[in-house]
Amino acid sequence: MHIDAPLPADRAAQPSDRAAEPSERAAKPSERPAQPSGQVAGPAALRLTGLTKRFGDTTAADSVELTVPAGSFFGLVGPNGAGKTTSLSMAVGLLRPDAGRAEIFGVDVWRDPVEAKRQVGVLPDGLAFPERLTGRELLGYFGRLRGMPAEVLTGRIDELLRVLDLERAERTLVLGYSAGMRKKIGLATALLHAPRLLVLDEPFEAVDPVSAATIRAILRRFVAGGGSVVLSSHVMALVEQVCDSVGVMDRGRVVAAGPLAEVRGDRSLEEAFVELVGAPAPSGEELSWLAS
Numbered sequence: 001m002h003i004d005a006p007l008p009a010d011r012a013a014q015p016s017d018r019a020a021e022p023s024e025r026a027a028k029p030s031e032r033p034a035q036p037s038g039q040v041a042g043p044a045a046l047r048l049t050g051l052t053k054r055f056g057d058t059t060a061a062d063s064v065e066l067t068v069p070a071g072s073f074f075g076l077v078g079p080n081g082a083g084k085t086t087s088l089s090m091a092v093g094l095l096r097p098d099a100g101r102a103e104i105f106g107v108d109v110w111r112d113p114v115e116a117k118r119q120v121g122v123l124p125d126g127l128a129f130p131e132r133l134t135g136r137e138l139l140g141y142f143g144r145l146r147g148m149p150a151e152v153l154t155g156r157i158d159e160l161l162r163v164l165d166l167e168r169a170e171r172t173l174v175l176g177y178s179a180g181m182r183k184k185i186g187l188a189t190a191l192l193h194a195p196r197l198l199v200l201d202e203p204f205e206a207v208d209p210v211s212a213a214t215i216r217a218i219l220r221r222f223v224a225g226g227g228s229v230v231l232s233s234h235v236m237a238l239v240e241q242v243c244d245s246v247g248v249m250d251r252g253r254v255v256a257a258g259p260l261a262e263v264r265g266d267r268s269l270e271e272a273f274v275e276l277v278g279a280p281a282p283s284g285e286e287l288s289w290l291a292s
């Protein structure tokens with residue numbers, strides 16, 4: 001399968017885009033200094049320090065500390081309500097933290113949001129789209145918001161719609177998209193401006209197996225080209241398959257983070273996860289009425 005989605009090194013010159021110095025550009029794998037697990041020297045792709053968010057009595061994120069080195073394929077896992085979406089939303093400038101700091105390639109997301117957002121493509125959880133646009137119009141709208149020149153934009157939209165198998169949906173209003181199609185068009189908006197970092201909240205949820213394989217291939221190619229990915233997922237096998245580093249969240253805190261092999265040890269990631277977050281032991285009495 002040939003996939004030609006935009007990569008970090010393909011960044012088109014955009015009028016509103018700060019020209020990247022050669023030294024800042026993502027190095028090709030062969031040019032990278034030798035680092036464990038393919039990581040690149042320089043500022044971290046994402047650094048969260050003391051990031052905190054409360055909703056009433058609930059502390060959704062409790063002094064979250066996390067460093068994702070540049071060049072990582074990072075998986076964030078945790079039980080329902082652990083604070084993954086809250087943390088990622090604060091990390092990319094979508095939700096204002098009560099305390100703490102988020103940096104993307106050394107740029108403070110909340111002090112310099114425009115510069116930080118140039119570097120990142122985001123697939124948020126439950127993204128609300130303008131529903132009465134077609135897929136093509138939606139991508140055109142996002143591209144123009146990013147200040148992309150029309151000639152670059154048209155080519156990339158064609159390619160993304162084709163690669164993500166959304167060609168048949170390009171003339172359909174987003175209103176009529178299935179959950180999986182929404183994920184894919186959301187991923188296309190995240191890739192469109194060829195960011196250096198992708199932050200994807202459950203990118204494989206509701207996506208069919210063929211599209212999931214395509215997305216995996218796109219993300220792998222993105223990382224091989226010098227990009228960095230942070231994704232959240234509940235599917236441990238998938239995280240183990242694609243990620244080189246993981247973070248485990250529980251009750252608003254990061255309870256383990258680092259290279260996959262270190263966090264997992266000699267167990268499966270699922271076993272490590274259950275050990276780290278604890279699982280309530282069923283008494284055997286629950287739902288006894290169901291089978292009666």
Ligand SMILES: Nc1ncnc2c1ncn2[C@@H]1O[C@H](COP(=O)(O)OP(=O)(O)OP(=O)(O)O)[C@@H](O)[C@H]1O
Pocket residue numbers: 055058059060078079080081082083084085086087
């Ligand atoms: N807007 C909100 N208002 C009130 N509480 C919220 C809000 N957003 C999140 N929470 C609460 O914050 C906590 C963390 O939620 P969050 O969505 O970040 O968890 P998560 O790890 O992404 O969960 P899941 O895996 O189920 O998607 C939960 O207790 C949730 O109910």
